[in-house]
Each structure stands twice: as structure tokens, then as C-alpha cells.
Amino acid sequence: DGGITQSPKYLFRKEGQNVTLSCEQNLNHDAMYWYRQDPGQGLRLIYYSQIVNDFQKGDIAEGYSVSREKKESFPLTVTSAQKNPTAFYLCASSMGRGTGGYTFGSGTRLTVV
Amino acid sequence: DQQVKQNSPSLSVQEGRISILNCDYTNSMFDYFLWYKKYPAEGPTFLISISSIKDKNEDGRFTVFLNKSAKHLSLHIVPSQPGDSAVYFCAASVRGGSEKLVFGKGTKLTVNP
Numbered sequence: 001d002g003g004i005t006q007s008p009k010y011l012f013r014k015e016g017q018n019v020t021l022s023c024e025q026n027l028n029h030d031a032m033y034w035y036r037q038d039p040g041q042g043l044r045l046i047y048y049s050q051i052v053n054d055f056q057k058g059d060i061a062e063g064y065s066v067s068r069e070k071k072e073s074f075p076l077t078v079t080s081a082q083k084n085p086t087a088f089y090l091c092a093s094s095m096g097r098g099t100g101g102y103t104f105g106s107g108t109r110l111t112v113v
Numbered sequence: 114d115q116q117v118k119q120n121s122p123s124l125s126v127q128e129g130r131i132s133i134l135n136c137d138y139t140n141s142m143f144d145y146f147l148w149y150k151k152y153p154a155e156g157p158t159f160l161i162s163i164s165s166i167k168d169k170n171e172d173g174r175f176t177v178f179l180n181k182s183a184k185h186l187s188l189h190i191v192p193s194q195p196g197d198s199a200v201y202f203c204a205a206s207v208r209g210g211s212e213k214l215v216f217g218k219g220t221k222l223t224v225n226p
Contacts, residue, residue, distance in 0.1 A: 004156075033213070040122070042218035043157075043202065058213075090156055101147045101204065101214060104156030 002027045006091050006105035012113050013078070013085065021076045021108045023091035030095070032074035033102065036060060037088040046089075049074055078110060086112050116140045117205050119217035127225055132190040134220050136203030139184065143205040147214065148177060148188045151200045160201070161188070193224045 004025045013019045025032065034046040045058030049068040063082025068074055074093075078085045088109050092102035118137045126132045134148075144165040149157035163170040163177045163186065170177050176189045190197055203217040 006156075035216075040218065042119075043216040045213065048213060088154070092156075101149075101159055101162060101206075102157075104149075104158070106156050107154065109154070 004091060004093055004103055004105035006108050011108055011110045015112055016080045018077055018079050021089055023074045024072055025093045027093055029093035033092045034076045035090040085110055117203055117215050117217040119203055119220050121220050123221045125223045126193050128195055129192045132193045132222055134188040134201050136186045136217055138205050142207045145206040146186050147204045149202040157202055195224050195226050198222055198224050
């Protein structure tokens with residue numbers, strides 16, 4: 001079955017460390033997205049990519065970095081510059097408008113310890 | 114500046130009754146609207162969408178209404194079931210080919226047996 005896989009489901013990071021969250025899709029979607037969810041804040045866009053080797057900053061890109069070397073993969077690195085990294089991170093992909101919007105992964109819960 | 118607003122953080126209804134979730138938007142460029150349903154610690158799943166050329170779209174127990182002049186849309190669930198208890202996100206997209214969605218903060222629906 002096609003879908004989006006995020007790993008790991010839970011991740012613990014020490015302060016000052018960089019961590020990378022994985023997102024892989026086998027839906028042949030061109031566009032991929034990273035969102036962050038905090039209580040009461042809804043979904044906030046971190047980065048998105050509409051084509052391989054190209055990506056754009058979203059609303060809250062500071063302290064994060066991404067790469068899009070393959071169509072299937074869009075990893076997110078949470079750097080030590082991100083002041084409040086504890087959150088639920090969601091990856092999504094889309095084929096095009098009018099087709100149901102995004103398909104989301106199951107998320108990664110990142111906790112700074 | 115919040116372009117998509119869900120002003121009710123929570124809603125509680127009795128099983129079998131109608132649930133009405135509301136969403137307002139400020140950007141007149143939005144022309145495609147979606148509703149997503151999200152359970153805790155999971156990714157959102159697509160529920161129903163509507164294009165700005167329509168004012169109503171139905172899918173089983175779910176109906177979305179769009180009032181462009183008021184920049185308002187609503188999701189009706191009839192009849193409500195306990196399994197509908199979740200957080201519902203309203204999302205909108207702008208013209209120009211961009212597939213980036215703007216999400217509201219969500220409304221937590223609780224359907225009581």
C-alpha cells in the first residue's frame with residue numbers, strides 16, 4: 001500500500017544536539033511538507049518542497065533545515081538553534097489540488113531532555 | 114496574522130444529533146477548502162473538500178457549506194457518532210498553482226453516547 005512513513009515515532013534529544021526526522025513516501029507525489037503541531041497552535045508550516053532539489057521556507061523555518069535529494073524523501077533536521085523543539089512533527093505530501101489535498105504521515109513526537 | 118480561523122476550540126454534542134464546525138477566512142484569494150480529522154498522536158486524515166465554484170459538497174454523513182460573501186465555511190456531521198470525536202482542522206489554498214495549505218487551529222469535537 002502507498003503511504004507516508006515517518007520515523008521514529010518518538011525521539012528524545014539532549015539540548016545542543018541536532019536530530020534528523022525521516023519522512024519517506026511511495027505515492028509518487030511531487031510536493032512534500034513539514035508541519036509542527038503545538039497545543040492550541042494548530043499546524044504551522046516549517047518547510048515545503050514542490051520538486052526535487054528545491055525547497056522553500058514556511059512560517060517557522062528558523063532553527064530547522066531540510067533536503068530534497070530524492071522525490072521519495074524529505075528529511076527534517078532540528079538544529080540546536082531551535083529554541084523550543086519539543087513538539088509533534090508531521091510530514092505530508094500532495095499530488096495536486098482537487099485530489100484531496102495532503103496525505104499525512106503518523107508523526108514524530110520530539111522531546112528535549 | 115491568522116488567515117484561517119476556527120473560533121471554537123471545542124464542541125460537545127450528543128450521539129445522533131448534528132455537529133456543526135465553523136471556519137472563517139480572511140484571504141479572498143483562497144479558492145479551495147478542505148476539512149481534516151485528527152486523532153491524538155496520529156496524522157490528520159482528509160475528510161471532505163470544496164471548490165469556490167460550489168457552495169455545498171456532500172459525502173455521506175459529512176456536508177461542507179461555503180459562503181464566499183461571508184468568507185465562511187462550515188462542516189455538518191449528521192448523525193454524529195462517538196467515533197467522530199477528534200480534532201477537526203479547516204484548511205485553505207490560494208490560486209496560482211501553489212498547493213501550500215493554510216490551516217486553522219482546530220476544533221475538538223466530543224460526541225457523547
